[in-house]
Amino acid sequence: WWTGGAVPGDSSxxxxxxxxxxxxGVTGTLAALATLRLGDRVAIAxxxxxxxxxxxxxxxxxxxxxxxxxxxxxxxxxxxxxxTCGGPFDSATGNYEDNIVAYARPA
Numbered sequence: 199w200w201t202g203g204a205v206p207g208d209s210s211x212x213x214x215x216x217x218x219x220x221x222x223g224v225t226g227t228l229a230a231l232a233t234l235r236l237g238d239r240v241a242i243a244x245x246x247x248x249x250x251x252x253x254x255x256x257x258x259x260x261x262x263x264x265x266x267x268x269x270x271x272x273x274x275x276x277x278x279x280x281x282t283c284g285g286p287f288d289s290a291t292g293n294y295e296d297n298i299v300a301y302a303r304p305a
Contacts, residue, residue: 203272206242207249212271215242216281219294228282232256232298240278240302251278251302258285258296265297278302 204211218226234240234253242249259265269279278301285296 200270203270204276206244206278207247208276210276211273212269212277212279214270214279214281219282219284219298226282228280228298231280231282231300232258232284234300239305240280240300242278250305252305253300253302255301257299257301259299260285260296261293262295265299269299276304278304 199206200214200216204213206213206215215228217228219229219231220226234256236253236255238253240251240253242251265281269281280300280302282298283294283296284298285294287294
């Protein structure tokens with residue numbers, strides 16, 4: 199996760215976790231991110247507890263524009279933001295053209 203933000207389970211701020219959609223032909227940890235819908239549940243398993251969140255929004259941002267800076271808020275209500283690649287794949291560069299960003303609140 200993004201070490202500049204909140205730690206999973208903090209009472210305020212944004213916890214940002216970034217993961218692959220796929221890598222070298224292997225399905226990545228966040229491969230299903232683009233299929234999430236409002237109200238879907240996400241769980242983060244920690245050694246002694248499981249943190250649960252509910253999806254409140256999923257957005258696609260072109261990499262040419264970037265991810266809004268508000269995603270990386272260090273203050274405000276507790277939330278989880280998950281980020282992965284998505285959209286069309288550019289075989290010339292070996293990259294996806296978009297970022298998929300899912301926003302969630304503690305459930």
